[in-house]
Amino acid sequence: MGKLIKLKTPIEEEEISKLRAGEEVLLEGLIFTARDQANKRLNEFIIAKKSLPVNLYRQVIYYCGPNFKGDKFGSCGPTTSSRMDDYLEPLLSVGVKGFIGKGNRSSLVRELLRKYRGVYFLTYAGCGAYLWQFVKSYRKVAFLDLGSEAIFQLEVCNFPLIVGIDTKGEDIYKRI
Amino acid sequence: MDIEKFVYELAVRANTILRRDVLNLINKAYLEERKIQPKKTLKVILDNALCAYKNRIALCQDTGLPLVFLECGKDVKVDYILIKRVSKALERAYRKEGFRASTVTPFNFYKPRFNPDIFHIEFTNRYGLRITIFPKGFGSENKSALKMFNPTVSQQEISEFIVDAVRRAGPSACPPFFIGVGIGGTADYALLLAKKALLERVDRDGRNEDITRWEKDLLKRINSLGIGPMGLGGNFTALCVKIKLYPTHIAGLPVGVNISCHSLRSATATIRI
Numbered sequence: 001m002g003k004l005i006k007l008k009t010p011i012e013e014e015e016i017s018k019l020r021a022g023e024e025v026l027l028e029g030l031i032f033t034a035r036d037q038a039n040k041r042l043n044e045f046i047i048a049k050k051s052l053p054v055n056l057y058r059q060v061i062y063y064c065g066p067n068f069k070g071d072k073f074g075s076c077g078p079t080t081s082s083r084m085d086d087y088l089e090p091l092l093s094v095g096v097k098g099f100i101g102k103g104n105r106s107s108l109v110r111e112l113l114r115k116y117r118g119v120y121f122l123t124y125a126g127c128g129a130y131l132w133q134f135v136k137s138y139r140k141v142a143f144l145d146l147g148s149e150a151i152f153q154l155e156v157c158n159f160p161l162i163v164g165i166d167t168k169g170e171d172i173y174k175r176i
Numbered sequence: 177m178d179i180e181k182f183v184y185e186l187a188v189r190a191n192t193i194l195r196r197d198v199l200n201l202i203n204k205a206y207l208e209e210r211k212i213q214p215k216k217t218l219k220v221i222l223d224n225a226l227c228a229y230k231n232r233i234a235l236c237q238d239t240g241l242p243l244v245f246l247e248c249g250k251d252v253k254v255d256y257i258l259i260k261r262v263s264k265a266l267e268r269a270y271r272k273e274g275f276r277a278s279t280v281t282p283f284n285f286y287k288p289r290f291n292p293d294i295f296h297i298e299f300t301n302r303y304g305l306r307i308t309i310f311p312k313g314f315g316s317e318n319k320s321a322l323k324m325f326n327p328t329v330s331q332q333e334i335s336e337f338i339v340d341a342v343r344r345a346g347p348s349a350c351p352p353f354f355i356g357v358g359i360g361g362t363a364d365y366a367l368l369l370a371k372k373a374l375l376e377r378v379d380r381d382g383r384n385e386d387i388t389r390w391e392k393d394l395l396k397r398i399n400s401l402g403i404g405p406m407g408l409g410g411n412f413t414a415l416c417v418k419i420k421l422y423p424t425h426i427a428g429l430p431v432g433v434n435i436s437c438h439s440l441r442s443a444t445a446t447i448r449i
């Protein structure tokens with residue numbers, strides 16, 4: 001704790017494997033929102049070997065269903081990650097490197113992140129207005145019929161994260 | 177004033193301006209916390225409130241199910257038309273202000289709507305129509321708990337049940353929490369009481385001294401769980417416990433627990449119509 005690590009997407013293998021649970025990170029680049037229904041659909045695509053509507057190789061998924069006032073982007077905090085635990089492996093298998101959300105996750109997630117060398121990040125839960133400040137622009141990407149649950153591409157700068165589970169499977173919440 | 181405009185403004189206030197009593201407790205925790213990461217998290221929660229207020233955007237992207245509580249005074253006539261107007265105004269506020277449509281029909285996740293039309297209506301001896309809009313997020317609502325105890329249960333056992341509900345809520349329900357507890361009534365009524373407890377001022381003690389003592393004791397036990405803001409530890413897993421009692425049957429003792437995340441949002445005001 002103390003130092004802030006800068007990280008960019010797409011994620012470099014070398015950068016991500018250096019991260020340790022509990023460290024604070026500022027993220028820059030593009031990230032992709034996907035919550036319950038979008039995770040389910042992405043899984044169905046991957047399992048059916050259909051090509052994905054978005055290339056997620058070395059990318060970061062943000063468990064988030066943001067607000068929009070007309071076209072204006074609004075509050076955008078994380079949702080509970082554990083609901084997406086069962087959808088993790090197919091996404092890791094197509095090269096997703098990071099997941100941003102809130103709360104603790106199952107031991108299976110720890111194992112999978114170690115196996116595929118991915119990271120689970122936390123961000124400030126219930127602070128969607130605060131996080132909104134770090135989103136520079138957005139673009140609609142896929143599954144637009146899902147409304148706020150669609151996939152949006154967000155361009156972020158200094159987006160604050162805490163490493164929840166690192167590539168060694170170390171978990172900040174293990175003590176709970 | 178036009179009731180639709182009135183409800184619209186209440187919905188905006190509830191979602192963008194954090195309650196003063198809630199803010200007071202978060203601020204107090206921020207000042208008292210010593211551990212760095214939990215302290216920083218509490219600071220971000222305060223910054224979040226400021227940012228939401230200044231930019232008129234939602235405090236949290238989960239703008240919840242907007243629950244409506246109506247307390248109808250003796251000069252107020254409530255009928256289907258009035259309820260529809262409240263409902264419409266709420267829907268319009270959510271749509272126009274960009275609050276998230278989080279309402280769906282079970283098993284049909286397409287085309288989420290804004291408002292599930294959940295009303296709680298009571299009649300009072302006062303004048304005017306007192307309206308409360310309570311946007312309830314589901315990260316914390318999902319952690320609600322109910323237990324039908326025997327009437328001979330000890331207070332100690334009830335305490336354990338409540339503390340356990342908070343433990344199971346864990347870091348994903350956005351701690352630090354506000355804990356509403358309803359004791360008595362029926363199964364459904366105990367949970368409603370628990371929810372209503374969260375609508376009372378959280379930075380002030382109630383009138384019943386025994387209950388206040390119990391609430392303080394529960395808070396201490398909950399805070400020794402060490403979950404803390406965002407699950408990062410420290411002294412503040414919850415910021416208050418509020419217990420409400422109600423008559424019940426001699427054969428039982430329902431206890432409902434309703435947990436609110438740190439983003440405890442509601443707005444109340446009275447309109448003369």
Ligand code: SF4
Binds near residue numbers: 236312314437439
């Ligand atoms: S639990 Fe509360 S603060 Fe957390 S995401 Fe849901 S509504 Fe927002």
